[in-house]
Amino acid sequence: MTKIDTSRPESVLxxxxxxxxxxxxYALPFPGGGDIAPVGHPDTITVQGYVxxxxxxxxxxxxxxxxxxxxxxxxxxTDGSMRRDPSTxxxxxxxxxQFTGWGRIQTDAxxxxxxxxxxxxxxxxxxxxxxxxxxxxxxxVHLFTRIYLPGDRAALAADPLLAGLAEERRDTLIAQDxxxxxxxxxxxxxxxxxxxxxEFR
Amino acid sequence: MxxxxxxxxxxxxxxxxxxxxxxxxxxxxxHQPRRDYAPYRSSVLRHPKQPxxxxxxxxxPELVELFSPAFGxxxxxxxxxxxxxxxxxxxxxxxxxxxxxxxxxxxxxxxxQLVEIWQANSAGRYAHRREQHDAPLDPNFxxxxxTLTDDSGHYRFTTVQPGPYPWxxxxxxxxxxxxxxxxxxxxxxxxxxxxxxxxxDPLFPYDPILQSVTDDAAxxxxxxxxxxxxxxxxxxxxxxxxxxxxxxxxTWIEEGR
Ligand SMILES: [Fe+3]
Numbered sequence: 046m047t048k049i050d051t052s053r054p055e056s057v058l059x060x061x062x063x064x065x066x067x068x069x070x071y072a073l074p075f076p077g078g079g080d081i082a083p084v085g086h087p088d089t090i091t092v093q094g095y096v097x098x099x100x101x102x103x104x105x106x107x108x109x110x111x112x113x114x115x116x117x118x119x120x121x122x123t124d125g126s127m128r129r130d131p132s133t134x135x136x137x138x139x140x141x142x143q144f145t146g147w148g149r150i151q152t153d154a155x156x157x158x159x160x161x162x163x164x165x166x167x168x169x170x171x172x173x174x175x176x177x178x179x180x181x182x183x184x185x186v187h188l189f190t191r192i193y194l195p196g197d198r199a200a201l202a203a204d205p206l207l208a209g210l211a212e213e214r215r216d217t218l219i220a221q222d223x224x225x226x227x228x229x230x231x232x233x234x235x236x237x238x239x240x241x242x243x244e245f246r
Numbered sequence: 247m248x249x250x251x252x253x254x255x256x257x258x259x260x261x262x263x264x265x266x267x268x269x270x271x272x273x274x275x276x277h278q279p280r281r282d283y284a285p286y287r288s289s290v291l292r293h294p295k296q297p298x299x300x301x302x303x304x305x306x307p308e309l310v311e312l313f314s315p316a317f318g319x320x321x322x323x324x325x326x327x328x329x330x331x332x333x334x335x336x337x338x339x340x341x342x343x344x345x346x347x348x349x350x351x352x353x354x355x356x357x358x359q360l361v362e363i364w365q366a367n368s369a370g371r372y373a374h375r376r377e378q379h380d381a382p383l384d385p386n387f388x389x390x391x392x393t394l395t396d397d398s399g400h401y402r403f404t405t406v407q408p409g410p411y412p413w414x415x416x417x418x419x420x421x422x423x424x425x426x427x428x429x430x431x432x433x434x435x436x437x438x439x440x441x442x443x444x445x446x447d448p449l450f451p452y453d454p455i456l457q458s459v460t461d462d463a464a465x466x467x468x469x470x471x472x473x474x475x476x477x478x479x480x481x482x483x484x485x486x487x488x489x490x491x492x493x494x495x496x497t498w499i500e501e502g503r
Contacts, residue, residue: 169308
């Protein structure tokens, strides 16, 4: 069953997802996982927020992955997000120079996460956004969402995803400007103010 | 009142019956678990109530989600895929070799992408600060591995057989032995985190996480096959497990790497 016969398309069926569970903490997060921006880059932004459950309690065991283009809108093709030391096996982390566009952050005991990355540029017909993938104990299939940055009203109004949403739902995808290049983006998994989650087809 | 295995068994049976009815009524096969699966209690407050908003990727080939983060040789070290060599001594347990292919829905190999695994030791204990199960830690086993898929999409790990472990979903809840997998595809839409199981585990019917995949054939795809050809003489037993990534990818974009 688990040797997939690729000669018959009807047998190439997807592997089901499972929860990341509670015990990934020593396996998936890595030092500097949220320090995506090259050191001292002028287009650096800080995004931060909380992940909440259906009762409004923060999740101390959620994992957030961010993926976005550079300020010029180009998709990075650079590896090295989790660079390792070949002699000790330890984590060297990013080299501080190259931009990989991808980061991984575990929420802390308060359910808070943050990342420093580069301000995403626009691509295609979309307003600029960061792609977000959320994992947690209790979440059998991860959730995709997007962080849009406030400011350019025309671009946000023309965005094909945002344009199709009712206003209060739309607002769950737009970060709040905290000044000085900082943005707040909370993720509500369930209930009042539930974040809009996405399904790609 | 404490939740018993019998309570959970009844809920699992009810979910299966509901799925059977959906299929009989003409609904499509469900390859993925539903996020709202009450027998797994942690899902109750952590699943969205609103349906996901669909994005038709054919409308815009520029979506950043149609591309994937890149990983390379400098993100791993040579022995990262041999979990028996991460400490000075040999870990306790039955050594196993786990290998297979990472494929997309068209059956094409996903090349050069990151595969991460983590697991309990042979006694069923994670090397994790929050793990409360009092089975022994193994000073020679951390249970974390990484590798990149090769040009034919193959990955390979050497590790030890993980033990089953108790958890607190209900009274006497035990997880069947499993290895957690995290994989990337050629598009971020194909991202997958899942768990691989071992054949013929008697705990399968009692586990609400495995049973959250209510489709029988889909659930079977989470179970590795014993593969004598992968067994290494005088060293390890071999298991084969292929992964097929769901989600659209940018089929019209030339692979740059
Ligand atoms: Fe586990």
